[in-house]
Amino acid sequence: xxxxxxxxxxxxxxxxxxxxxxxxxxxxxxxxxxxxxxxxxxxxxxxxxxxxxxxxxxxxxxxxxxxxxxxxxxxxxxxxxxxxxxxxxxxxxxxxxxxxxxxxxxxxxxxxxxxxxxxxxxxxxxxxxxxxxxxxxxxxxxxxxxxxxxxxxxxxxxxxxxxxxxxxxxxxxxxxxxxxxxxxxxxxxxxxxxxxxxxxxxxxxxxxxxxxxxxxxxxxxxxxxxxxxxxxxxxxxxxxxxxxxxxxxxxxx
Numbered sequence: 570x571x572x573x574x575x576x577x578x579x580x581x582x583x584x585x586x587x588x589x590x591x592x593x594x595x596x597x598x599x600x601x602x603x604x605x606x607x608x609x610x611x612x613x614x615x616x617x618x619x620x621x622x623x624x625x626x627x628x629x630x631x632x633x634x635x636x637x638x639x640x641x642x643x644x645x646x647x648x649x650x651x652x653x654x655x656x657x658x659x660x661x662x663x664x665x666x667x668x669x670x671x672x673x674x675x676x677x678x679x680x681x682x683x684x685x686x687x688x689x690x691x692x693x694x695x696x697x698x699x700x701x702x703x704x705x706x707x708x709x710x711x712x713x714x715x716x717x718x719x720x721x722x723x724x725x726x727x728x729x730x731x732x733x734x735x736x737x738x739x740x741x742x743x744x745x746x747x748x749x750x751x752x753x754x755x756x757x758x759x760x761x762x763x764x765x766x767x768x769x770x771x772x773x774x775x776x777x778x779x780x781x782x783x784x785x786x787x788x789x790x791x792x793x794x795x796x797x798x799x800x801x802x803x804x805x806x807x808x809x810x811x812x813x814x815x816x817x818x819x820x821x822x
Contacts, residue, residue: 570625570626571628572645573628576633577633579723579790581599582594582596582811584815609647609648612644628654628818629655631680631813638655642655656676657676658672661820664686679817680809681788683817684812685786687813690784692780697787698791704718706775706779709779709780726738726741736752741794764791764795765800786803786805788808792805
């Protein structure tokens with residue numbers, strides 16, 4: 570069984586693959602001050618919950634939180650004495666990166682691009698809706714040529730409530746109307762419908778460059794909340810990044 574770990578700014582997603590199939594996923598909080606032992610305890614607890622404590626053969630990590638990467642790598646090695654890859658320089662990905670400085674491309678964007686290239690028609694656009702919203706562009710040749718970085722929906726909502734005197738903290742659950750009739754509904758409209766409209770608009774602009782038949786994929790914790798309100802056809806793939814991690818692992822063994 571191969572362990573795949575996606576370290577995001579807010580949450581860390583743990584997945585395990587056996588015979589090319591994703592067996593389970595689990596979500597824990599990303600904690601920048603957690604020690605190696607504490608991460609080891611958390612990982613062991615997740616694996617125990619899914620009956621997988623004794624069958625880990627290797628692991629691979631994607632992280633956008635650099636201070637957590639080596640701590641997590643050492644925690645896994647302490648538990649299993651297996652090989653552990655961290656996506657970055659020296660790790661083979663098979664992705665043709667055509668941005669100004671390929672070393673600047675975040676591990677998360679590398680992983681979703683690799684998975685999109687493997688799973689979906691090209692050219693393609695990948696939206697990752699998490700703490701930040703990122704957009705990745707893949708050409709018909711599979712070249713990753715760049716993208717966009719925007720404020721995440723939850724991050725924007727938090728800034729709105731913290732920066733104003735009368736707007737409350739809200740969640741994104743519940744009914745959403747384009748025109749809200751109270752403060753909470755108005756905020757949900759702005760957050761969810763506004764994000765959906767942004768996605769639709771960016772798709773149109775990206776397709777002007779990549780082509781009208783460009784496929785669109787969305788992933789990340791907020792994809793299932795936002796995409797249903799989009800007018801463009803978008804495939805939601807919750808496990809896209811983990812699939813990319815697993816593909817990269819296989820290229821390096």
